Amino acid sequence: xxxxxxxxxxxxxxxxxxxxxxxxxxxxxxxxxxxxxxxxxxxxxxxxxxxxxxxxxxxxxxxxxxxxxxxxxxxxxxxxxxxxxxxxxxxxxxxxxxxxxxxxxxxxxxxxxxxxxxxxxxxxxxxxxxxxxxxxxxxxxxxxxxxxxxxxxxxxxxxxxxxxxxxxxxxxxxxxxxxxxxxxxxxxxxxxxxxxxxxxxxxxxxxxxxxxxxxxxxxxxxxxxxxxxxxxxxxxxxxxxxxxxxxxxxxxxxxxxxxxxxxxxxxxxxxxxxxxxxxxxxxxxxxxxxxxxxxxxxxxxxxxxxxxxxxxxxxxxxxxxxxxxxxxxxxxxxxx
Amino acid sequence: xxxxxxxxxxxxxxxxxxxxxxxxxxxxxxxxxxxxxxxxxxxxxxxxxxxxxxxxxxxxxxxxxxxxxxxxxxxxxxxxxxxxxxxxxxxxxxxxxxxxxxxxxxxxxxxxxxxxxxxxxxxxxxxxxxxxxxxxxxxxxxxxxxxxxxxxxxxxxxxxxxxxxxxxxxxxxxxxxxxxxxxxxxxxxxxxxxxxxxxxxxxxxxxxxxxxxxxxxxxxxxxxxxxxxxxxxxxxxxxxxxxxxxxxxxxxxxxxxxxxxxxxxxxxxxxxxxxxxxxxxxxxxxxxxxxxxxxxxxxxxxxxxxxxxxxxxxxxxxxxx
Numbered sequence: 001x002x003x004x005x006x007x008x009x010x011x012x013x014x015x016x017x018x019x020x021x022x023x024x025x026x027x028x029x030x031x032x033x034x035x036x037x038x039x040x041x042x043x044x045x046x047x048x049x050x051x052x053x054x055x056x057x058x059x060x061x062x063x064x065x066x067x068x069x070x071x072x073x074x075x076x077x078x079x080x081x082x083x084x085x086x087x088x089x090x091x092x093x094x095x096x097x098x099x100x101x102x103x104x105x106x107x108x109x110x111x112x113x114x115x116x117x118x119x120x121x122x123x124x125x126x127x128x129x130x131x132x133x134x135x136x137x138x139x140x141x142x143x144x145x146x147x148x149x150x151x152x153x154x155x156x157x158x159x160x161x162x163x164x165x166x167x168x169x170x171x172x173x174x175x176x177x178x179x180x181x182x183x184x185x186x187x188x189x190x191x192x193x194x195x196x197x198x199x200x201x202x203x204x205x206x207x208x209x210x211x212x213x214x215x216x217x218x219x220x221x222x223x224x225x226x227x228x229x230x231x232x233x234x235x236x237x238x239x240x241x242x243x244x245x246x247x248x249x250x251x252x253x254x255x256x257x258x259x260x261x262x263x264x265x266x267x268x269x270x271x272x273x274x275x276x277x278x279x280x281x282x283x284x285x286x287x288x289x290x291x292x293x294x295x296x297x298x299x300x301x302x303x304x305x306x307x308x309x310x311x312x313x314x315x316x317x318x319x320x321x322x323x324x325x326x327x328x329x330x331x332x333x334x335x336x
Numbered sequence: 337x338x339x340x341x342x343x344x345x346x347x348x349x350x351x352x353x354x355x356x357x358x359x360x361x362x363x364x365x366x367x368x369x370x371x372x373x374x375x376x377x378x379x380x381x382x383x384x385x386x387x388x389x390x391x392x393x394x395x396x397x398x399x400x401x402x403x404x405x406x407x408x409x410x411x412x413x414x415x416x417x418x419x420x421x422x423x424x425x426x427x428x429x430x431x432x433x434x435x436x437x438x439x440x441x442x443x444x445x446x447x448x449x450x451x452x453x454x455x456x457x458x459x460x461x462x463x464x465x466x467x468x469x470x471x472x473x474x475x476x477x478x479x480x481x482x483x484x485x486x487x488x489x490x491x492x493x494x495x496x497x498x499x500x501x502x503x504x505x506x507x508x509x510x511x512x513x514x515x516x517x518x519x520x521x522x523x524x525x526x527x528x529x530x531x532x533x534x535x536x537x538x539x540x541x542x543x544x545x546x547x548x549x550x551x552x553x554x555x556x557x558x559x560x561x562x563x564x565x566x567x568x569x570x571x572x573x574x575x576x577x578x579x580x581x582x583x584x585x586x587x588x589x590x591x592x593x594x595x596x597x598x599x600x601x602x603x604x605x606x607x608x609x610x611x612x613x614x615x616x617x618x619x620x621x622x623x624x625x626x627x628x629x630x631x632x633x634x635x636x637x638x639x640x641x642x643x644x645x646x647x648x649x650x651x652x653x654x655x656x657x
Contacts (some may be wrong), residue, residue: 085464130645137602140648143589144641151637159634262413262468275462313480316473 035271035287042291046298053298062297064179067186068248069093070289071241072264073271074193075234077285080268081197082230083210083277084131084138087261088145089238092120094257095153096242101164101252102156104172112172112243120239121232123149128228138231145235146261157254164252176248185244189237194282206230210277267292360650361598361614368618372625379628386506390499390574392620393508394419396613397567398587399594400519401560403612406595407523408536408556409604410463414452415564415591417474418445419584422568424482427489427578434493441565448474449561450554457553467557471588478580486579489572498573508570515563520609529607532556536604593640594619597647619643 047054072089079086096116104112123145130141157163166173176182197203205226208216217223246252265275271288273280299314356363372379398415405412422441429437448470455466489495500507523529534542535552543549567587572578598615599608622643626636 130649134649136645136648137596139592139602140596140644143593144644146589146641147637147644148641151634151641154634154637155632159632262471266465266468269462269465275464310476310480313473313476316469316471316476 033272033284033287035284035291039287039291039294042294042298046294050298050301053301058297058301060179062293063183066289066293067182068176068241068244069260069263070186070267070286070293071189071237071244072260073267073285073289074190074282075237076261076264076268077193077271077273077280077282078197078206078230079138079234080265080273080275081206081210081277081280082227083213084227084230085142085265085275086127086145086231086234086238087139087142088123088127088149089234089264090257090260090262091146091149091153092123092235092238092257093242093245093260094254095123095149096120096239097246097249097256098153098156098164098242098252098254099239100172100243101166101246104166104170104246105164109170109172112166112170112247116239116243117236120236123239124232124235125228127235128231131231132224132227142231153254157252163254166246166250166252168250172247173250174247176244176246182244182248190282190286197282202226202229207278207280210274210279212278263292358599361611361618361647364647365614365618365621368621368625372621375625376628382504386501386504388620388624389506389509391624392616393506393512394567394571394574395587395590395594395620396512396616397515397563397570398560399591399612399616400515400609401556401563402588402591403595403598403600403607403609404519404523404532404556405463405560406536406592406600406602407532407604407607408553409539409602410456410553410556411467411592411602412449412452412557412560413464413467413588414448414470414474415560415567416584416587417471417478418448418561418564419568419571419587420478420580421445421448421474421481422565423572423578423583424478424580426494426569426572427487428481430489430491430494434491434497437491437494438566438569441569442562445561445563445565445568446558447561449558449564452561453554453557456557457550475580482578482580486577486581488577490576494569494573495576496573498570498576508574511566511570515566516609516613523607523609528552528555533605533607536606538605590619593644597644618647 052058072093076086076089096119099116099119100112103115107115127138127141127145130136131138174181175185197206205216205221205223208219208221209223209226213223242257245256267288268280268285269275269288270291271280271284271286273284295318296315299311299318378384398419402412402415421444425440425444426437429440452463452467452470455461455470456463459466497507497511502510523532531542531547531552534545534547535549539549542552564584568584571583575583594616595612596602596615597618598611598613600606600611619640622640623636626639627633631639
């Protein structure tokens with residue numbers, strides 16, 4: 001703790017006032033955008049010290065290959081803002097991919113788009129109702145969802161023995177091609193998400209629930225409805241992301257998505273959204289997913305010659321370091 | 337739908353219903369046990385019971401540590417990685433004898449647990465994120481040590497720990513039972529247990545009341561690491577091979593499930609040690625019954641998901657959030 005920090009901060013973030021020096025103002029700004037600061041620093045260092053990092057090919061690979069996975073973190077941001085958690089997004093991603101490939105193979109492009117969206121929305125609705133209406137712990141509900149979605153996926157694919165291919169001539173494939181299509185789709189959805197969070201009643205209620213659910217209910221805000229909707233949003237986005245992923249790969253891979261939820265949660269947390277809810281931004285999540293993707297790419301490029309063991313170790317150490325740095329930059333946002 | 341109605345009925349406010357909620361997991365376990373015996377006359381054969389105990393013991397060891405961590409409103413995702421770490425070091429040190437190998441494994445588990453505990457206790461990092469980073473890192477270290485290949489182990493003492501029985505009950509089950517007893521005493525009969533529950537109930541209040549919050553947090557994560565390392569050693573002994581790439585995968589979810597089905601709230605502030613045992617046995621029985629009747633693993637997963645939901649829903653009091 002720096003000596004200038006008072007022991008108990010007010011809950012609102014301090015806006016810099018004229019009484020502060022410009023250095024303090026800058027420090028406060030860096031603290032508020034911890035993930036972005038770290039991201040800028042990492043990119044700068046990488047561009048200088050890692051030959052080839054800043055090449056168009058490499059940047060294209062970072063963006064294009066990960067863009068759909070980022071959508072998991074977008075949906076999760078809303079869930080986490082309400083103080084909940086959604087562990088099922090990895091399974092939903094895999095399920096969406098298989099459903100899309102199956103539909104593309106049998107019923108054409110529109111089915112490939114609509115079926116995953118419908119299944120995701122329905123599945124998310126079940127999560128939401130169990131959490132919001134039955135008052136169950138989100139961790140448990142979505143853990144069950146993780147298991148159930150994997151089960152359903154295995155059922156559809158005959159225990160993983162059947163791989164559905166997206167037909168080569170299917171227009172559906174265009175959605176996942178190249179570098180920029182995925183990035184544009186992802187960016188557009190993140191933009192919509194930001195508007196939804198900051199410019200609509202739904203977004204305001206979402207944040208209010210995480211801040212103090214009881215108070216939100218007493219104020220007459222539609223708490224249960226909003227909570228249900230964030231789980232619908234999260235599952236739908238995860239399923240859609242999986243569908244887009246299968247458009248990119250050309251098939252519904254049954255084994256993808258394992259552990260994706262953890263990466264997505266980490267992205268959201270690194271982006272400065274409190275896992276206890278009530279405070280966070282879509283911009284922070286964008287910085288979080290970019291930061292993790294960049295780190296992953298850097299480690300892959302520099303450590304892959306030593307094998308995946310080294311890659312994993314460095315990755316974990318780096319993730320820990322980033323999370324710690326972000327937490328330290330983010331002082332004073334919680335009283336503990 | 338009848339299941340929902342039944343669960344709803346259980347959530348009422350009478351004293352009888354409260355008892356049922358409190359001891360529901362034991363009732364469910366009894367019902368399931370009877371069903372298993374009725375469905376399969378060979379279920380109670382000594383051989384089968386032994387197999388079930390062998391399978392559940394490691395999960396139970398991990399779940400005990402997890403219950404302590406969850407009691408402090410934390411979560412430990414690194415337990416599977418610690419098992420992999422134990423599997424990686426045991427073959428290296430088993431030449432010195434089982435005690436040395438066990439000490440090294442448990443020591444490393446303790447170090448890993450301390451690292452997670454330190455992150456939770458001294459920084460504002462949330463447990464799920466801290467132990468997630470730890471999980472990735474520790475798994476990496478495990479494969480660094482071992483490479484990615486499975487290694488056979490032949491040390492007679494280790495194999496005996498993993499596969500032999502005393503008085504008809506597997507040694508691993510005795511070990512798990514001993515750990516259950518110690519954990520129960522720790523939680524329900526010691527000052528530390530009271531402190532742990534207080535920290536989980538309200539960390540800030542506990543700190544203001546002068547409790548050693550950081551020491552409590554460090555200790556529970558340390559214990560979780562130690563128990564996971566112990567479980568890892570047992571798994572290696574039972575399988576007669578060390579396979580860090582695969583051993584311990586997904587055990588964190590099994591352990592969390594056992595703890596929660598056993599009635600320990602994820603919000604902390606209460607630890608149900610015996611409930612955790614019942615929860616672990618319950619999930620083990622479901623899997624056993626379904627696989628013995630040749631139900632596909634996909635259906636098994638869906639049933640498990642439904643059971644978790646039902647158990648948690650039924651154990652809540654109406655109107656509590």
